[in-house]
Amino acid sequence: MKHHPICLSALVLAVFLAAPPWTFGQSRPPSDASSFRPGLEFEYGSRTVGWTENGQDATSRASFWTAGLVLEYRIRTVFSVAARVGYSSTSFDALTFRQLPLSIELETGGMGGLLLGAEVEKSITSGEAYSLDLAGQFLASLGFNKKWDVPGLAVEGTVEGKSTWMRAVFGPIIAFRGWPGIVPFLFPRLDYFWGQFKLDESVQELQGSEQKDLKGKAIFGLALGADLELSERLFLRCEGAVYPREGGTDFSLRVRTLYAF
Numbered sequence: 001m002k003h004h005p006i007c008l009s010a011l012v013l014a015v016f017l018a019a020p021p022w023t024f025g026q027s028r029p030p031s032d033a034s035s036f037r038p039g040l041e042f043e044y045g046s047r048t049v050g051w052t053e054n055g056q057d058a059t060s061r062a063s064f065w066t067a068g069l070v071l072e073y074r075i076r077t078v079f080s081v082a083a084r085v086g087y088s089s090t091s092f093d094a095l096t097f098r099q100l101p102l103s104i105e106l107e108t109g110g111m112g113g114l115l116l117g118a119e120v121e122k123s124i125t126s127g128e129a130y131s132l133d134l135a136g137q138f139l140a141s142l143g144f145n146k147k148w149d150v151p152g153l154a155v156e157g158t159v160e161g162k163s164t165w166m167r168a169v170f171g172p173i174i175a176f177r178g179w180p181g182i183v184p185f186l187f188p189r190l191d192y193f194w195g196q197f198k199l200d201e202s203v204q205e206l207q208g209s210e211q212k213d214l215k216g217k218a219i220f221g222l223a224l225g226a227d228l229e230l231s232e233r234l235f236l237r238c239e240g241a242v243y244p245r246e247g248g249t250d251f252s253l254r255v256r257t258l259y260a261f
Contacts, residue, residue, distance in 0.1 A: 037072040037235070037258040041084060045252030047193050048245055049214040053098070059217065062165070062193075064090040064141070066115050072258060077123060084117035088141040090163050097159075097199050101206040104150060104159060106199070111163050113143035121173070129178045135187070137169040141195075150203060157203035165195030165214065175227075187223035191243060192216065218243035218250050225254075233260045 044065045051058055068086015089110040096105045117139040124132045143163040150157035171189025193216030201208045225239030235258045243250040 034073075034075045035260045037070075037074060037260045039070045039072070039235075039256060039258035040068070041070045041086070041254065041256040042067050043252060043254040045241075045250070047243065047250045047252075048217040048248065049193065049195070050217050051212045051214055053212075058096075060095055060214075061093045062090055062195075062214070063092075064088060064165075066139075066141070068115050068117075070256060070258065072119075074260075077126065079123065080119075080121045082119040084115065084119075084139070086115040088113045088115040088143075090141060090143065090165065092163070092197070095197065095199075095212070097201075097210045097212075099210040100159075100199070100201040100208040102150065102153075102157070102201065102203055104199075104201070106148065106159070106161070108146070108161065108163070111143055111146050111161070113141040113163070116140050116142070124172075126177075129176065131175045131177055133173040133175070135169070135171065135173050135189075137167070139167040139169075141165050150201070153203065155204055157201070157206075159199055159201045161197065161199040163195065163197045165193065168192045169221075181229045183227040185225055185227065187225065187239070187241070189221050189223065190219060191221040191241075192219055216243075216250075218245035220244065221252075234258075235260065 046061060046063045048059055049062050066086060066088045068084050070082055070084050072080055072082035074080040089112055091110050092108045094105050094107055097103060117137065119135065119137045121133050121135045124134055141164065145160055145162050147158055147160045150159060169189050169191045171187060173185050173187050175183050175185040177183055195214045196211055197214060198209065198211040221241045221243045223239050223241035225237060228236040228238070230236055237256040239254045241252045
């Protein structure tokens, strides 16, 4: 089951890249036009994070999905900026907290948060068949508090936690522009993922707090995707990325729709 999202992303991208160009429309907006493009974006991913505890390295898997609004401003085909705001949900595999009054191992389940982000993309060179852009992205998930009961106690006890994480992405986008209506691209990038998880414990008069500073185990990613022109004003971007790391691979899937005014 854990590999289904990766298989699905490969299938979706294969369909998009194999379909005839005329499936997605022939016309293109004027290259000298500037426009605002509001839209929606959805992302799902899984990243392995690590931290140091008592001189030892520890790891966990952070799975997340995000949904939000996007507003992009594009200046012709040479420069664009975009802002994102929305909702995020993050879950962690077993996290063990040993510095609390009572040690606890926590399966977090989904933890909601406010999603904020910004992106910049600048054209470096462009020809009839290929183009090269530089892109930078920043994303922050500001988590909401979530409570759990402490199991196995004769008295009432609770823990309250909050997760915050951030991503910074930078790299070149290499696109093939030989087909009307569809632009497949390759996006190798540096992709930094870091954050904190803070847990407060309360068991009668016992009070304690512990924070883990998290860092993604993979810092390099490779994305394959396609920009699709569904009509003169409606656009779709699909992207699947993998993040190689020691002992495995992380992944993410992203879909964005935009409407040009």
